[in-house]
Structures are given as structure tokens and as C-alpha cells.
Amino acid sequence: MRKITKIALLSCVLLAGCEKEDKTTVDTSAATLTTQLSATKVVLEEANASKEALTLTFTPNLGSVDTPLKYQAVFSYGSKTETKLFTSKKVTYTVAELNRIARTLKLPVGQAADVKIATTLLVGDSYATKGTSENTISINSYQTLISPSIWGVVGSAAPNGWDGPDASMWNIDNNLVAFTTLKTGKIKFRSNNKWDENYGGSGGKLAKNGADIDVTVTGKVRITMNLSSLTYKIEKYSWGIIGNGAKGWGDTDDIAMTYNGQLDQWEATNVELNNGEIKFRLNNSWGTNYGYVSDGVLKSGAGNIPVKAGTYDISFSFDEKEGTGTYEITKK
Structure with missing residues (x-):
């Protein structure tokens, strides 16, 4: 009986210690973040691909608090976004890296387009979101065209x-x-x-x-x-578009796509779509197919892609090894 009492008392001491530790929190209510861009307008040229194009400098304000920090940057253009996470207070993009983001966001080629950059301070091990800073940068991007072999x-x-x-x-x-x-x-x-x-x-x-x-x-x-x-x-080897948002789900309903080697993507033009869903599949079969992860993003075997009625140009590219891909549905 005495031993049980000692164990109980020891448990209470340990629990009390844990409770006291849990109550120790970091006050981040006043946390702020300032983000400085090295430029507000950039013209990207493929000849300068390895040169520096843009630097983001993060300045957090947490007073004397000592806690882990990370920085999240979200590039956005229309409905397209690209998100990156950093631990450094300064991040530099080369021309090639910034142009890759521009292509992901589907910026017009050879034209200036305003891209929003929202940066957020992530505080502590739980990464509480604090202090958002917003900037806009004008990016004139290029499209890399692949040349065929000899x-x-x-x-x-x-x-x-x-x-x-x-x-x-x-x-x-x-x-x-x-x-x-x-x-x-x-x-x-x-x-x-x-x-x-x-x-x-x-x-x-x-x-x-x-x-x-x-x-x-x-x-x-x-x-x-x-x-x-x-x-x-x-x-x-052939890729096609299948689904009730296109011609149907039948074995012969695939809409054929054509390979564009210069852009390394599969394309179909003037496709008539209905309100419904589609997927991309190989060889008129379900053995290999790509479906919806989020707008513009695909994964092997994922769900159906929602579409709306209209006439569209559709493109699709993928990484066969990784089982990931991207797509674009552009209304005519």
C-alpha cells in the first residue's frame, strides 16, 4: 500500500511538471514581417539563365523571443499559385528559377505580367502563421523551346x-x-x-x-x-482525353492528343467539353492514367478532373518516373 502511494505521488509530480511546461508558450500576437524585393520589374532572357534575377529579404519582428522561424512565399497570378518554404532570411532566384515559376503560373510569354508575392512568417515548432507581407512584381518571361535531335x-x-x-x-x-x-x-x-x-x-x-x-x-x-x-x-503509344466531360467513358471514346516536342507536352485543340469530368489515359486503357490533384496539377491514378462546357485547347505533360504532371485547359 505504501509503494502504491509513492508511485501515485511521483506521478502527480511528473504530471504537474508536464502541465507547467505545457503552459509555457511564446506570445506571437505582435509578430510582424517585412519582405523586401530586390526589384519590382524583371525581364527574363534565356541567355541569362544562370544569372541572379530576384532576391527576397525577410525581416521578422518578434522582439527578444527566441523560437524557430520559417518563411513561406506564395507567388500567384490569377488562380495559379506556387508556394515555397524557407529557413533563410534571404533567398535569391536565378533567371531560370524565376522563369520556371512564371511558366508554372502560366504567365504570357514575352509580355509583362504582375505577379503577387505574399510572404508569411511561420513561428515555432507548430508553425503558427503570423505577419503577412504582400508585394507585386512585374515579370516578362520566356518560353524555352526544345530542339529536335539530328x-x-x-x-x-x-x-x-x-x-x-x-x-x-x-x-x-x-x-x-x-x-x-x-x-x-x-x-x-x-x-x-x-x-x-x-x-x-x-x-x-x-x-x-x-x-x-x-x-x-x-x-x-x-x-x-x-x-x-x-x-x-x-x-x-498514344495519349487521349476520356470522360463524360468529353465524348464519354467508353473504350473507344478517347480524344487523341498530339505530341509537341518543342514544349514536351501532349495537346488537343478545339476540344468540345461538357459539364462533367475528364482524365488523361495511355493507349485507350486504364493501366496508366493521370487525374486531378488540384487546379493544373496531376498525379498518376488520381481522381477525375472537373470541367465546364465550352470549346478548349488542352495540354498535358508529366514526369513518368515521379508519376506527377500538369495540365492546362484554355477556353477558346
Whole structure:
């Protein structure tokens, strides 16, 4: 009985200590934040991609309080936002980094556009939001256009036959890749639309000046070529828009999309949409599909994307390894 009493008393002491510690709080009611921008107007040029474009300097006012601080910056343009979290009081963006934000926000290319930057002080381990500072910056951004490689696909199975011009191949993840349409026949790979340097082969293996490659996979395809391993692959490959917000959810209701290599995205123009939902899926099948996370943001296998009736241009891009992507639905 005596032992029980001692344990009970010890518990009370420990609990009292904990309660006392819980009551120790940091008063942040008067916390303020001032954020200074190094510029209020920037013109971004791709030639200066590595140079500094903008610096944010955070000045918190917490008196003598010693507590962990973080800073949140929200860039916004229309309904688009980009959020970043920092622990440093000074953050510098290069031209390339700021232009990436501009592209995420869908700023017009080559035109000045006002972007709001709302910065917030996050106080303590619980990150209580205190002191918001708002600024506006004019950003004139650029669009990076990707150039095709010197390699292309030519042959009786290719869209333009043996005379070309060859179907373009793009540098993607250390491979040369073409998205095109093939028919029954033969193909080869050549550089600069000439026969000076070319590859043929069979069974997925390449050979310099090798035999014509027999095409057994027809229709919309992805052709992958690797000059380091001397291999190639031809596979069925097409992206489409599916859903009751488009033509329907049926097996053949997909609206075909076209690859834009310069922007590395899939596109469909003048698409008639209804009030409803859509998704993007590969090869008219549900094995690989991308859906809604938030406006403009996609994830592999996520939910349906809500849409409203009208005529739209639709674009979609994704990171195959990460299973994430973005989309844009622009009303005509």
C-alpha cells in the first residue's frame, strides 16, 4: 500500500511538471514581417539563365523571443499559385528559377505580367502563421523551346516514306525518342535527313549501316533508340482525353492528343467539353492514367478532373518516373 502511494505521488509530480511546461508558450500576437524585393520589374532572357534575377529579404519582428522561424512565399497570378518554404532570411532566384515559376503560373510569354508575392512568417515548432507581407512584381518571361535531335525515322513504314522529311526524334532521358504513326513496312534511323550516318538492325539490336528494320507494331507508336547500348524499341503509344466531360467513358471514346516536342507536352485543340469530368489515359486503357490533384496539377491514378462546357485547347505533360504532371485547359 505504501509503494502504491509513492508511485501515485511521483506521478502527480511528473504530471504537474508536464502541465507547467505545457503552459509555457511564446506570445506571437505582435509578430510582424517585412519582405523586401530586390526589384519590382524583371525581364527574363534565356541567355541569362544562370544569372541572379530576384532576391527576397525577410525581416521578422518578434522582439527578444527566441523560437524557430520559417518563411513561406506564395507567388500567384490569377488562380495559379506556387508556394515555397524557407529557413533563410534571404533567398535569391536565378533567371531560370524565376522563369520556371512564371511558366508554372502560366504567365504570357514575352509580355509583362504582375505577379503577387505574399510572404508569411511561420513561428515555432507548430508553425503558427503570423505577419503577412504582400508585394507585386512585374515579370516578362520566356518560353524555352526544345530542339529536335539530328536523328530521325525514315522508311516505307514512316509517315513520309524513304524520301523524308524524317520523323523527328527528341532527346528524352538519355534516349532518342520519336512519337509517330507507322504502317506495315520497313524503317531505318538516319542523321540530318541524309544517308551519311544511319542505323538498321533487327530484334531490338542496332547495327551501323545495318539492314532495314521490319515494322510489326503499327499505328501510333513510341520509338526509342539508344546509341550507347545500340538498341531500339517500337511500342504502341498514344495519349487521349476520356470522360463524360468529353465524348464519354467508353473504350473507344478517347480524344487523341498530339505530341509537341518543342514544349514536351501532349495537346488537343478545339476540344468540345461538357459539364462533367475528364482524365488523361495511355493507349485507350486504364493501366496508366493521370487525374486531378488540384487546379493544373496531376498525379498518376488520381481522381477525375472537373470541367465546364465550352470549346478548349488542352495540354498535358508529366514526369513518368515521379508519376506527377500538369495540365492546362484554355477556353477558346
